[in-house]
Amino acid sequence: MFAANTYTARRERLLKEVASGLIVLLGNREVGMNYHANPYHFRQDSTFLYFFGLQHAGLGALLDADSGEVTLFGDDLELDDIVWMGPHPTLIESAVRVGVKNTAAYAEMGKRVQAAKEAGRVVHFLPPYRYRNMYELQQWLGIPIEKQKQEASETLIRAVVAQR
Numbered sequence: 001m002f003a004a005n006t007y008t009a010r011r012e013r014l015l016k017e018v019a020s021g022l023i024v025l026l027g028n029r030e031v032g033m034n035y036h037a038n039p040y041h042f043r044q045d046s047t048f049l050y051f052f053g054l055q056h057a058g059l060g061a062l063l064d065a066d067s068g069e070v071t072l073f074g075d076d077l078e079l080d081d082i083v084w085m086g087p088h089p090t091l092i093e094s095a096v097r098v099g100v101k102n103t104a105a106y107a108e109m110g111k112r113v114q115a116a117k118e119a120g121r122v123v124h125f126l127p128p129y130r131y132r133n134m135y136e137l138q139q140w141l142g143i144p145i146e147k148q149k150q151e152a153s154e155t156l157i158r159a160v161v162a163q164r
Contacts, residue, residue: 001053004099010051010163011063011070011099017159018065021122024113024140025051026133027059047126047160053098056088060109061100065124071102073109113140124153126160 014023027048044055052061052072059074072095077088095103116123123141127149128134134145143151 001097004097007051007053008099012068013163014051014159015063015065015068015070017162018063018124018153018155020065021124021153022113022116023063023065023156024123024125024137025061025063026125026128026136027052027054027061028057028130029132030057031130045130047164050160050164052100054094056094058106060106062109062112066121069102070100071104071109071112072098072100073104073106075106110136110140117141122153124156126156127152 025048026045028043028045030042042055042057044057044059048059048061049055052059054072056074059072061073062071064070072091074091074094076090077085089097091103095101113123117140125137125141125148128137131145134148137143137148138145
């Protein structure tokens with residue numbers, strides 16, 4: 001992991017290059033094993049990792065290019081999870097480590113994306129490659145899964161490519 005100011009600078013540059021609208025960055029979730037003795041080790045989405053540096057499942061972020069506000073979304077582990085996986089940093093602790101001030105439960109992310117769409121704001125997202133993320137984008141934006149790659153934001157794609 002890099003210092004928090006590295007991730008903050010990357011996000012600020014992204015916000016500047018996109019200029020307006022709401023940027024949706026989806027992290028990955030855990031996926032099941034395909035067969036016995038195939039332990040799938042979690043791998044975060046590379047773009048999410050580049051801008052947030054957090055290697056935890058079930059995270060997402062909204063970057064508001066109009067206000068500059070960045071919010072990290074996720075859920076803290078429950079007691080049952082801690083029993084199996086051991087203690088992990090809370091969402092707030094993780095956010096502080098990467099220079100993010102605002103956090104919320106993951107369920108709130110979809111509500112905010114839907115509200116932005118209903119308000120007529122431009123919602124930027126990258127072409128999804130995991131079906132869970134495709135499903136969420138379909139629920140939040142009403143874009144059918146088969147059309148999401150074509151509907152992805154060229155502005156956001158170019159801004160991400162320019163940094164990486």
